Amino acid sequence: MAAESMDKLVALCKRRGFIFQTNEIYGGLQGVYDYGPLGVELKNNLKRAWWNAMVYERDDIEGIDSSILTNPLVLKQSGHEETFSDPLVDCKSCKARIRADHLKDGKCPECGSDDLTDPRPFNLMFKTNVGPIEDGSSFAYLRPETAQQIFTNFKNVIDSTPHHLPFGIAQIGKAFRNEITPRNFIFRVRELEQMEMEFFVRPGEDEKWHKTWTDLRVAWWEKQGINKKSIELLDVPKNELAHYSKATIDIMYKYPHGLEELEGIANRTDFDLGSHTRDQSKLRITAKVDKNTKSNAKLAVQDPETKEWVVPYVIEPAAGVERGVLAVLNEAYRVEELEDGKERTVLSLKPHLSPIKAAVIPLKKNNEDLVNKAKELKNALQSLGLGRVLLENSGNIGKNYRRHDEIGTPICITVDFESLEDGTVTIRDRDTMEQSRLDIASVSDHFKKTIDN
Numbered sequence: 001m002a003a004e005s006m007d008k009l010v011a012l013c014k015r016r017g018f019i020f021q022t023n024e025i026y027g028g029l030q031g032v033y034d035y036g037p038l039g040v041e042l043k044n045n046l047k048r049a050w051w052n053a054m055v056y057e058r059d060d061i062e063g064i065d066s067s068i069l070t071n072p073l074v075l076k077q078s079g080h081e082e083t084f085s086d087p088l089v090d091c092k093s094c095k096a097r098i099r100a101d102h103l104k105d106g107k108c109p110e111c112g113s114d115d116l117t118d119p120r121p122f123n124l125m126f127k128t129n130v131g132p133i134e135d136g137s138s139f140a141y142l143r144p145e146t147a148q149q150i151f152t153n154f155k156n157v158i159d160s161t162p163h164h165l166p167f168g169i170a171q172i173g174k175a176f177r178n179e180i181t182p183r184n185f186i187f188r189v190r191e192l193e194q195m196e197m198e199f200f201v202r203p204g205e206d207e208k209w210h211k212t213w214t215d216l217r218v219a220w221w222e223k224q225g226i227n228k229k230s231i232e233l234l235d236v237p238k239n240e241l242a243h244y245s246k247a248t249i250d251i252m253y254k255y256p257h258g259l260e261e262l263e264g265i266a267n268r269t270d271f272d273l274g275s276h277t278r279d280q281s282k283l284r285i286t287a288k289v290d291k292n293t294k295s296n297a298k299l300a301v302q303d304p305e306t307k308e309w310v311v312p313y314v315i316e317p318a319a320g321v322e323r324g325v326l327a328v329l330n331e332a333y334r335v336e337e338l339e340d341g342k343e344r345t346v347l348s349l350k351p352h353l354s355p356i357k358a359a360v361i362p363l364k365k366n367n368e369d370l371v372n373k374a375k376e377l378k379n380a381l382q383s384l385g386l387g388r389v390l391l392e393n394s395g396n397i398g399k400n401y402r403r404h405d406e407i408g409t410p411i412c413i414t415v416d417f418e419s420l421e422d423g424t425v426t427i428r429d430r431d432t433m434e435q436s437r438l439d440i441a442s443v444s445d446h447f448k449k450t451i452d453n
């Protein structure tokens, strides 16, 4: 199931505290969003799942966390200063500024006029001053992708944490793009978060690894609850490839507003390491790179057998956190008709992604015995370290069940008067709505099994 429209998701996200427009009380800031109490949990859970799969479950990938402010020389050398732009047109009629590929049948989507300027490149990078003098002589970019800092840290990582090819470096972090037309809720934003991994391989083995990583990434999204039927793979046409890419496969997801990119897996060849390497002429670099680098590093590895220096090729799975959050929310959303004619909204999130893992509900609000028993159980479950467990002391069981269905809590546990006598509680399952009695002593095991899926 999925939401019929983006509006339904936007409304749920605001009502339940997942996602808010930033600075809303001052009219907001276009293309920038904040995550609320539940959104931050969902987002962190998705990032944790990615980090587990990329770093903890493998021994050939290391993680880093690099800075956002970037030396302009890096982004000059990477080609971003010259090419990281979108085609911009102005509508002479209503003065709107539009991405040329977002025109509707060649007309302004705002007013329908075809009186438009010719497209011109608009660079998407944000600049900021560094230091106290604001004369433009000292500036930095806010990174437009997390990847460049992985390349510039390549030597630091292999010198401190030796690896032979193939191996990878992973990073999750903010990136900034001055999108001409941010839109579709959190799908296209100006401040985003990326989960990127650069996998360094021997030249010649790149195509094999490109296929392997595409398969691995599709399988990972399935584990996050994305139905394979909601995904299509797009082999990006040659004339649309980014300047660094030899081939890119986009994982396209059926968002409420249409089929769009969720993640791209690019074969970046030796373009980036080659671009940031000094003495390029002494190495075999296949990509066309700017030879005037001011870098002082040799971003290459020595083959342990032949002793030859090799500039590795790079396979890069690059996913957006916002687009991931939107996809898992959309995929989990459903509205069910109940026997009594009423409706319930359910977020069937995979339990490891659910913002609240379990709600413990005393049957009667403020009843000391029930609340104490419920608190004891909440603390026991919380101490397992599987995520947030909530004590709900509001008394209305039916209302609590509806709320927790809508925010995707996998189980609700009700502590009632029987619990005080025989030590059992009622466990209610979000998806089936089935209720069963369980010994309090067995709740931890049941909870662990539910969250581990």
Ligand code: GAP
Pocket (backbone or CB within 6 Å): 144, 145, 146, 147, 177, 179, 186, 187, 188, 189, 190, 192, 194, 196, 261, 262, 263, 264, 316, 318, 319, 320, 321, 322, 323
């Ligand atoms: N390092 C490669 C790179 O940045 P990209 O295709 O430009 O490649 C990677 O971005 C991913 O980042 C995209 O697949 C998408 O999920 C996400 N992304 C890119 N621009 C975005 C934006 N303006 N808003 C939200 N997510 C974005």
